Amino acid sequence: MRIGFVGAGIGGLCAAIGLQRAGAQVTVFEQAPVLRAGGSGLSVFANGLRALDVIGVGDAFRQATSAEVRELRGVQRRPDGAWLARIPTEAVAELRVIDRAVLHDLLLDHLAPGTVRSGCRIVRADPDGSVVVDPGREPEADGAPAPGQDAEAGPSGTSDESFDLVVAADGLRSTVRRSWPGDPGIRYAGYSAWRGITDRPVDLHGEAGETWGIRQRFGLAPLSDGRVYWFAVATMAQDVRIEDEMAAVRATFGHWHSPIPALLDATPADRVHRLPIDELAGPLPYYVRGRTVLLGDAAHAMTPNLGQGGARRWRTPPSSPWRSAGSRGMTPQIRCKWTPRSPATTPCADRAPSASPGCRAWWDRWGTCGVLR
Secondary structure (H helix, E strand, C coil): CEEEEECCCHHHHHHHHHHHHCCCEEEEEECCCCCCCCCCEEEECHHHHHHHHHCCCHHHHHHHCCHHHHHCEEEEECCCCCEEEECCHHHHCCCEEEEHHHHHHHHHHCCCCCCEEECCEEEEECCCCEEEEECCCCCCCCCCCCCCCEEEECHHHCEEEECCEEEECCCCCCHHHHCCCCCCCEEEEEEEEEEEECCCCCCCCCEEEEEECCCEEEEEEECCCCCEEEEEEEECCCCCCCCCHHHHHHHHHCCCCCCHHHHHHCCCHHHCEEEEEEEECCCCCCCEECCEEECCHHHHCCCCCCCCHHHHHHCCCCCCHHHCCCCCCCCHHHHCCCCCCCCCCHHHHHHHHHCCCCCHHHHHHHCCCHHHC
16 A cells, blocks of 8 residues: 655654555655754653554654653743642653654654655645655655555656555645635634743753743743753744843743743754744645545644643544555545544644633633633
8 A cells, every 4th residue: 555645744744654664655745955854852741652653653752751850840830920720740650851853853763765745746636546746856765655656747847656545644734625625714813922942951840831921821841851841931922033032031931930041041042943932724624635634733723731742643543444454455535434533632722722821712712821820
């Protein structure tokens, strides 16, 4: 079975690994000429670890992370340090935190050489399993079509290639999804998030978690080498322009309780990035169309309030096509006749917008949270 993936993000790579292990001939198309992970850190809970175990990556993931984070007290505080809540120990018993770049490299190492074709943009993916590929530049040594893959020259240097199954894992702004009937488009969630990783260890006083202010939020979690991944969320206009991102973070959060000021001091300014948070403007009626299936943010992009974005890309519902691909001799169309909106992802995607005080919809609904008064 020949399977083509659109996008070499974390979700696409995980699914590609699993299907390749099942015996499928897998090709991953990535439009970026250089493979690199976006973002800073990623929290992975028990369900994400189980999914990584299924595809044979769990042991390597555990070696690249530390279990010490679960020994920290999970807390929520106010900006002045006063307690809001303690997170039950069992809720974070298997929590791991990893640098996205480390995870991305780890996943690439579990794919066969030549699986990923970088610098290749998918112009179109049709329900019959055909894709139009724009190589964008001369392919590298390992950029030849995979064995058994059909390629036919097209106009302007593009080529037509055919697969038994096409998996669109090309993110929130999915090229594939935009061509589907019923695509809701995307919308601004009402807030932006800064992310950073310190360049040295910082004493967290035995705690990890979040601090909630009014329309603002700051979260932190340690990495295995002692560095700390942090994020800072604030409600703001979509088109706001900030000349100095680090200065804006300091002005907003630099006076909050310890160790937040120390985290900012330990983070190089050029390693701080802000991302306006977008989401799907509404649910998709289905994730499968003929021989093409949407995966991850392309299907159910959610705001990052529940810490489940990564795990939901990896989690494999029992009725999904992944479990049987390459092993039962079934046609892609039959295998893909599963629940149109996955029961493993839909509840999280629907709940995420209302789960964070950094979200405008959350504050519009609740005003000022009672515990903050």
